[in-house]
Amino acid sequence: MNSNAIKARKKVLVILTQSPYGNALSREAIDYCLAAAAFEQDLTLLFTGDAVLQLINDQNPSTINQKDLTKTLSALPIYGINQFYVDSNALEQYGIDNDFCVPTIKVDVKEISELLVNADTILNF
Amino acid sequence: MKTLHIVNKSPEKPSIMERCLNFSSKGDSLLLIEDAAYFALPSTISKITSRLDALQIKIYALEEDLVARGINKKIHGSIQIVNYEGFVELTTTHNKSSSWY
Amino acid sequence: MNYSLVILGAPYSTQSTTTALNFTKALLKNGHNVYRVFFYHDAVHNGSELSRPPQDELDISTEWKKLKNEHDIDLVICIAAAVKRGVLDNNEALRHEKKSSNLSNSFELSGLGQLVDATEHSDRVITFGP
Numbered sequence: 001m002n003s004n005a006i007k008a009r010k011k012v013l014v015i016l017t018q019s020p021y022g023n024a025l026s027r028e029a030i031d032y033c034l035a036a037a038a039f040e041q042d043l044t045l046l047f048t049g050d051a052v053l054q055l056i057n058d059q060n061p062s063t064i065n066q067k068d069l070t071k072t073l074s075a076l077p078i079y080g081i082n083q084f085y086v087d088s089n090a091l092e093q094y095g096i097d098n099d100f101c102v103p104t105i106k107v108d109v110k111e112i113s114e115l116l117v118n119a120d121t122i123l124n125f
Numbered sequence: 126m127k128t129l130h131i132v133n134k135s136p137e138k139p140s141i142m143e144r145c146l147n148f149s150s151k152g153d154s155l156l157l158i159e160d161a162a163y164f165a166l167p168s169t170i171s172k173i174t175s176r177l178d179a180l181q182i183k184i185y186a187l188e189e190d191l192v193a194r195g196i197n198k199k200i201h202g203s204i205q206i207v208n209y210e211g212f213v214e215l216t217t218t219h220n221k222s223s224s225w226y
Numbered sequence: 227m228n229y230s231l232v233i234l235g236a237p238y239s240t241q242s243t244t245t246a247l248n249f250t251k252a253l254l255k256n257g258h259n260v261y262r263v264f265f266y267h268d269a270v271h272n273g274s275e276l277s278r279p280p281q282d283e284l285d286i287s288t289e290w291k292k293l294k295n296e297h298d299i300d301l302v303i304c305i306a307a308a309v310k311r312g313v314l315d316n317n318e319a320l321r322h323e324k325k326s327s328n329l330s331n332s333f334e335l336s337g338l339g340q341l342v343d344a345t346e347h348s349d350r351v352i353t354f355g356p
Contacts, residue, residue: 012345015223017144025234025356028267028307035338041346049144089147109147117126117150121351122223123232133241133355159241189248209252216350217227226355 009042013119016051020069021061026054029125030072037079045076046107046115048087055086055100070101077102087112128153129219130182133226135160136169145225146176154183156207156215162190165200174203187212228261229253230344235356236268237286238279243272246354247289254297262300262344265333268356270308275330287330294332305335 014033018026036043047055059070076084088106091097097106107115116122130153134141142164145155155177157164164170165186177184188208191197197206207215216222231250235242246263253260265272277287293299309318312328315335319327329335345351 010346017225025267028304031306032266032338032341036342036345039339039342041342048148049140112148113150116128116148116223119126119221121345121348122128122221122353123345123351124224124226124353124355125234131352133245158245209248210256212249213252213256213258216229216352222350222352224353224355 009040010120011042011044011118012036013044013046013115013122015046015048015122015124016054017049018054018125019050020054020059021064021066022050025125026051027067027069027072030054030069030076032123032125033076033081034072034079037076037081040080043081044083044085044115044119045081046085046087046112047104048090048112050090052086052090052094052096055084055102055104056096057099057101074101085112085115126221127219129215129222130155131222131224132157132161132164133159133224135163141225142173145223146173146180146182148223149180149182151180152182153180154185154215154219156212157184157186157204158190158212159187162186162194162196165191165204166196167199167201170201170204174201185211185215227349228259228347230262230264230348230351231260232264232266232341232344232351232353233269233272234267234354237272237277238283239268240356242354242356243269243286244284247286247293249352249354250293250299254293260297260299261348262302262340264341264344265301265303266307266341268311269354270303270311270313273303273308273313273329273333273335276328287332291330291332301333302336302340303329303333304341305337308335 084104086104233246237243314327315329316327
């Protein structure tokens with residue numbers, strides 16, 4: 001049997017660290033995730049640091065002439081990305097823990113280390 | 126599945142190194158490049174050496190960035206200096222890398 | 227080993243590109259293969275033919291050109307991120323009714339699928355943050 005044919009897809013861990021509107025990297029990261037999802041990649045998303053702020057509901061960035069990032073984020077489950085890992089420490093730091101635009105799985109430091117260990121490739125945005 | 130953690134921001138932004146160390150696993154390595162080279166100074170690295178030791182994380186700093194900043198002779202003894210070829214070598218001996226910035 | 231690089235920082239503003247350039251040279255010197263260099267975020271400015279640093283500074287565009295000519299490495303710039311920031315090839319200039327294009331011929335504009343493909347086909351993917 002051709003070994004390439006049965007080779008599993010690479011597990012890609014995308015680590016997001018940027019706030020939604022202060023830096024275009026946040027949107028560009030989600031754009032990458034959409035593309036990867038469309039190509040049926042094995043993708044895991046981890047929101048840590050300021051990136052947890054991307055998940056807040058009721059954002060209305062038209063006031064600052066930007067597009068709503070949560071609309072793009074909410075499209076990811078349509079492409080089969082259902083696992084949104086969120087750093088519980090970062091949530092605690094900002095005092096937010098519910099009312100998010102996508103379903104989330106809260107993870108602690110140890111669980112996050114595991115995500116890194118289990119990934120084949122890590123992309124940092 | 127060891128990870129090479131690459132940090133490029135100065136100690137002025139401590140949350141970046143904090144995140145890197147929090148998410149590191151035993152036997153991972155840390156490479157200091159660009160402005161993170163300043164972490165190699167004894168007074169800054171000493172703040173995190175106990176955590177690095179506990180995780181048995183080896184610390185490397187990129188020679189070109191140290192020399193550029195005039196600190197290659199001032200760094201802490203626990204840090205190994207690597208040039209770009211050493212940087213490449215580190216990416217081959219670790220399964221993957223994570224860049225913290 | 228097969229490597230791909232993701233560069234995110236703007237040339238001349240951050241060290242991101244020059245670090246990646248030096249890393250690429252070291253890779254090639256050590257017999258590794260560069261599958262693709264993907265320019266994203268502010269690194270798309272690497273593609274501008276019009277950048278011209280003072281003579282006593284490294285001409286980053288020329289460095290990429292040399293690597294392209296000598297090793298035929300695949301230098302891909304994210305099309306959406308580039309057009310937004312004013313880095314256009316002839317096709318995009320026509321499509322958007324611009325009078326001129328500025329993409330250096332060492333590079334090509336393409337979609338994020340190229341980054342997806344690079345992660346799938348490389349043994350290592352190294353990100354050079356801004």
